[in-house]
Amino acid sequence: MIKKTISIDMDGVLADIKQSYLSYYFEETGICIDENDIIGQREADCVPDKTAISRYLHTPGFFRSIPVAKDAQDVVKELQNYYDIYVVSAAMEFPTSLFEKREWLQEHFPFISWKNIVFCGYKGVINTDFLIDDHIKNLDSFLGRGLLFETFHNVTEDRFERLKNWNDVHRFFITDLSNKVMNL
Amino acid sequence: MIKKTISIDMDGVLADIKQSYLSYYFEETGICIDENDIIGQREADCVPDKTAISRYLHTPGFFRSIPVAKDAQDVVKELQNYYDIYVVSAAMEFPTSLFEKREWLQEHFPFISWKNIVFCGYKGVINTDFLIDDHIKNLDSFLGRGLLFETFHNVTEDRFERLKNWNDVHRFFITDLSNKVMNL
Numbered sequence: 001m002i003k004k005t006i007s008i009d010m011d012g013v014l015a016d017i018k019q020s021y022l023s024y025y026f027e028e029t030g031i032c033i034d035e036n037d038i039i040g041q042r043e044a045d046c047v048p049d050k051t052a053i054s055r056y057l058h059t060p061g062f063f064r065s066i067p068v069a070k071d072a073q074d075v076v077k078e079l080q081n082y083y084d085i086y087v088v089s090a091a092m093e094f095p096t097s098l099f100e101k102r103e104w105l106q107e108h109f110p111f112i113s114w115k116n117i118v119f120c121g122y123k124g125v126i127n128t129d130f131l132i133d134d135h136i137k138n139l140d141s142f143l144g145r146g147l148l149f150e151t152f153h154n155v156t157e158d159r160f161e162r163l164k165n166w167n168d169v170h171r172f173f174i175t176d177l178s179n180k181v182m183n184l
Numbered sequence: 185m186i187k188k189t190i191s192i193d194m195d196g197v198l199a200d201i202k203q204s205y206l207s208y209y210f211e212e213t214g215i216c217i218d219e220n221d222i223i224g225q226r227e228a229d230c231v232p233d234k235t236a237i238s239r240y241l242h243t244p245g246f247f248r249s250i251p252v253a254k255d256a257q258d259v260v261k262e263l264q265n266y267y268d269i270y271v272v273s274a275a276m277e278f279p280t281s282l283f284e285k286r287e288w289l290q291e292h293f294p295f296i297s298w299k300n301i302v303f304c305g306y307k308g309v310i311n312t313d314f315l316i317d318d319h320i321k322n323l324d325s326f327l328g329r330g331l332l333f334e335t336f337h338n339v340t341e342d343r344f345e346r347l348k349n350w351n352d353v354h355r356f357f358i359t360d361l362s363n364k365v366m367n368l
Contacts, residue, residue: 005309007309050336052362057185092286092299092303095283095290096283098283098286098303099282099283100280102282103279104278104281113305114276114279116306117304118302118304118305119276119282119302119303119304120301120303121297121299121302122299124311125189125302125310125312126309127308127309127310127311144309149250167317179282
């Protein structure tokens with residue numbers, strides 16, 4: 001049987017980029033922002049200095065040091081038993097991120113082959129059955145079924161099915177599927 | 185009208201990588217190999233030292249210095265009037281090449297947006313109407329219409345329509361199309 005294919009975004013999905021935004025801001029200013037206080041903010045507005053996020057995104061080392069999202073490793077590893085998993089990141093906007101993102105994946109997701117990694121600009125060119133992404137613009141351009149991974153900047157969006165965290169990804173792709181099969 | 189989409193490979197198609205193989209070998213050994221003498225050879229066998237090509241591919245700076253294929257710039261620029269052009273390179277195998285390839289494109293093809301660049305491992309995940317590539321394995325996995333761009337290592341392949349050079353790409357996508365439209 002041919003496996004269904006799932007594309008998974010990096011920043012905000014595999015990688016907990018909001019933690020890095022807040023850590024970098026704390027390092028720079030000494031001001032500690034609670035992650036609950038940024039819910040509903042746009043990415044660029046999640047710290048008071050509106051130039052900060054763009055500056056961090058262009059800082060060498062930024063993408064290499066982002067913490068892995070909670071439970072992402074275990075769930076992706078299990079998903080690989082049932083699906084072909086691709087990591088698809090719109091990394092091309094930040095050229096210095098390319099090597100860092102490749103190294104980050106090698107460290108944290110060594111069980112994902114280089115053959116299953118895609119760095120692009122526009123996700124409409126990606127041909128998989130599903131895309132898990134935190135950005136509406138990527139889900140909008142995607143031709144398959146888009147699933148919104150919840151993070152602070154997308155809590156008011158309602159146009160795509162929402163996965164609240166990696167346990168929810170597990171439920172959607174594994175638990176619910178098993179229940180369906182068992183009820184056949 | 186929605187434009188048809190064309191994916192274009194880098195090494196061996198936009199970039200004349202065989203020239204770099206032969207230049208690097210000449211630099212290393214002082215032995216000059218004529219490009220006509222490697223026709224029909226596999227890539228790894230195009231110089232007498234069978235370890236050399238792999239070594240060059242892992243040498244920092246190698247991908248950054250490859251010369252542009254003859255006529256590629258002019259033809260790609262013209263193709264953009266009629267098609268959505270994507271550059272799709274299986275760069276993921278060589279992590280150090282990622283940044284170099286991005287810079288190379290910025291220098292030689294600045295008219296291609298970062299949104300239209302894809303670095304991947306497996307081209308079966310790319311959803312465009314056409315793929316121009318010099319490697320059969322990429323054309324085999326591709327879901328759209330594959331076109332073989334001629335180079336020394338693929339002269340005996342006959343499973344895909346062959347484009348001998350960039351003038352031939354122009355003929356296929358522009359001249360022949362104009363003739364068809366005029367004869368309607």
